[in-house]
Amino acid sequence: MANSHKLPDSVIIFGCGYVGTALARYLRARGVRVGALTRNPEQAAALRELSLDEVLVAELDAHEWHTRVVGRYQAVVNCVSSGGGGLAGYRKSYLAGQQSILDWARSQSIDSYVYTSSTSVYPQDGGVTVDEAVDTSGAPATGQVLLESEALLAAAADLPNWYVLRLAGIYGPGRHYLLDQVRMARGEIPARGEIPGRGDYALNMIHREDIVAAIVAVITGSAPAGIYNIADDTPTLKAEVLHYLAEQLGLPAPVFNPENVSERLRRRGGRMPHRFISNKKARKALDWCPKFPSFREGYAELL
Structure with missing residues (x-):
């Protein structure tokens, strides 16, 4: 890990799933004392x-768990x-869950509180570079909920960090x-044919x-409170990523079908925005890189 400061003695993780x-x-x-909450x-x-x-x-989002937490904690991570x-x-x-944690946190002595939001709060399109200062007023409805959840945390006067x-x-x-998309399209997994949608937008991963x-960097360091984009250094067009993966798997190049809109795409309005998320602020302020x-290094292990 990039940051070498001391870890907190105790951390509680809410929504403790894949990342948690x-x-x-x-x-x-x-050696950190760790508590966790999950609905599953x-x-x-x-x-x-x-x-x-x-x-x-x-x-x-309920409050009954407040009295069931036995320990006291220095740091909170909400990754629900x-x-x-x-x-x-x-x-x-996101919203009621955040409020519930903040209500509970008043009984603790919290040094730092981390909330994992999403770059889906950004409405930008058209191949622009996006940092934390851009306008988010045009965020989709789900993104607006995340922004409300972020605002709840930012407004908690008793949580400076x-x-x-x-x-x-x-x-x-x-x-x-x-x-999996590449494998399914070529029959390595039971075939579903072409890849739905387009490949001409940037994947931020x-x-x-x-x-x-x-x-770890924010709970051990002394970075200014605020909002940070956590993305890799190399946003890349989806077509390029999938062509690379197909090549590594020894499969033909994938074929996209813009007329075939998957349920996943439909939930996002039928198409994905084309933008490049900047991680410069996090790299500079968090002592993190x-x-x-890029996806190449990440998928090397997975392949």
């Missing part, structure tokens, strides 16, 4: 196998994801959607290991 589990494993291996009983069982200090199963249910599900998980990490598209061990490194600066 990797973070918990990292912290636990270094199966995920809770997996977390208990990591010998965490406490694992709670609860809906984050949507539990489904459309826009109402977003408000439940707050950090919003806007994550690009997450990939890593066990989560390699693009790799971040490996799970680099997300963990960024979280991606171990996997």
Whole structure:
């Protein structure tokens, strides 16, 4: 990890799923007392196998879990994801969940609070470069919920060390959607034919290991509170990424079908925005840089 400052003695991770589990494993291996909350009983069982200090199963937006937390914690990491249910599900998980944690945090002595948001809050298109200072007023409805959740944290006067990490598209061990797309299109997985949608927009990506490194950087360092984009150094057109993966797998180049709009694309308005997310602020202020600066390094391990 890039930052060499001392880790907090105790960290509680809310919405402890794909990213949170990797973070918990990292912290636990270094002697940090770790608590976790998840809505999923199966995920809770997996977390208990990591010998965490406490694992709670609860809906984050409820308040009943407040009295079930046994320990006191120095740092909070909220990396909850949507539990489904459309826009109402977003408000439940992200907005009401954030408020619930903030209400609970008043009983603690929190040194730092990290919230993993998303670069989906940016409405920009047309191949522009996007940093944290751009206008987000045109964000889609789901992005507006995330922005409200960020604002709740920023307004918490008793939490001077707050950090919003806007994550690009997450990939890593066990989560390699693009790799699966290439395989499915060519029959390595039961075939679904052509790849839905277009390949002429930039993919902004971040490996799970680099997300963990960024979280560790903010809970151990002295970076200014605020919002940081967490993305790799090399946003790349989707067509280029998938052509590379097909080549590595010994498969023919993928064929895109703009007329075939997947359910995933439909949920995002039928097309993906074309923009390049800048990580310059995070690299400068957090003493952080991606171990996997592009998809090539990241997928090398996965392949």
